[in-house]
Amino acid sequence: MRNIMVIDLRVLPVLFHLRHHALMCRLHLEHLDLLDAMIAKLDAQIEEMMVPFRVARDRLMSIPGLGPMAAAQALGEIGTTPQEFFATAAKLASWAGMCPGNHESAGKRRSGRRRHGNQHLQPVLVEAAWSAVRHPGYLRSLYHRHVMKNGGYRSQVAKKKAIVTVAHAIIDIIWHVLATGTPYHELGEDYFIARKDPDKEAQRLIAKLEALGHKVTVEPLVA
Known part of the structure; x- marks a missing residue:
């Protein structure tokens, strides 16, 4: 069965x-x-x-946040000698659309939006900026400085403004690297701290404490 x-x-x-x-x-x-x-x-x-432009691409890759593809895209948009078309790094940044708008009337600023620029280069610069701020160095320090200046890390607007500032710094660095033919020189994460005048910084901190109601007495540190 x-x-x-x-x-x-x-x-x-x-x-x-x-x-x-x-x-x-x-x-x-x-x-x-x-x-x-x-x-x-x-x-x-x-x-x-990219074989004919490999040297220029390698120099760009010394900039934090720029990998092989991002460097190639940057070269494809601005070439290897940007100084021939843009007299200064600021002019290149303006062409790329990484400069904030400056619409003022009667002393009042109406808008801080970025100007329209190269729509192919802008996303590359912003992506490179996000990559750069994940690693210790000048660009991360710059990001932190501007985030705090614009409202702190709880503010998405502050972080977006700060990342545009970093992207602007990157296009500025790109111009200098290509124009001078030298790789990027890292300024260090303590760049903004090191360049402060110690006496002025001490006076600023004392004034801040006094404004909070504290009496401050400063004595030199004995070695």
């Missing part, structure tokens, strides 16, 4: 549903493999095209 397998008809929709999802997963994975292959081909072509 043969064994007869009985299938509950209520299970069939579930089986078909699972089979459909398995097919969709295979198709998505095949699509991802295809995209990876396309990206690899494009990366190889970019590397081939």
Whole structure:
């Protein structure tokens, strides 16, 4: 007597549903493999095209936040000799759209939005800025300084303004690196602290404490 397998008809929709999802997963994975292959081909072509500009790209990669692709994109937009087209780093930053607007009337500033600029270069600079502020150095110190100046880390607006300031600093550095032919020189995370006048900073802190109702007596430190 043969064994007869009985299938509950209520299970069939579930089986078909699972089979459909398995097919969709295979198709998505095949699509991802295809995209990876396309990206690899494009990366190889970019590397081939960057051979004449490899020295300039390597110099740009000395700037925190700029990897091989970001450096290549920057070169593709501004070239290897930006000083021929932009007399100063400030002019390049303005062309790139990394300078804040300056709309004033009767002494009142109406808008601080960035000017429209190169729509291909702007995202690269902003992404590079976010990458740069994750590592110790001058650019992270600059970011922290401007975040605190604009409202602190709880303010999303303050962080966005600060990252634009860092992106502006990066395009400024790019101009100098390409114009001088020298790699980026790290100023250090203590740059802003080191450049302060000790006496003026002491007076500022004393005044701040006195404003809070404290009496301050300053004595020289005995070695």
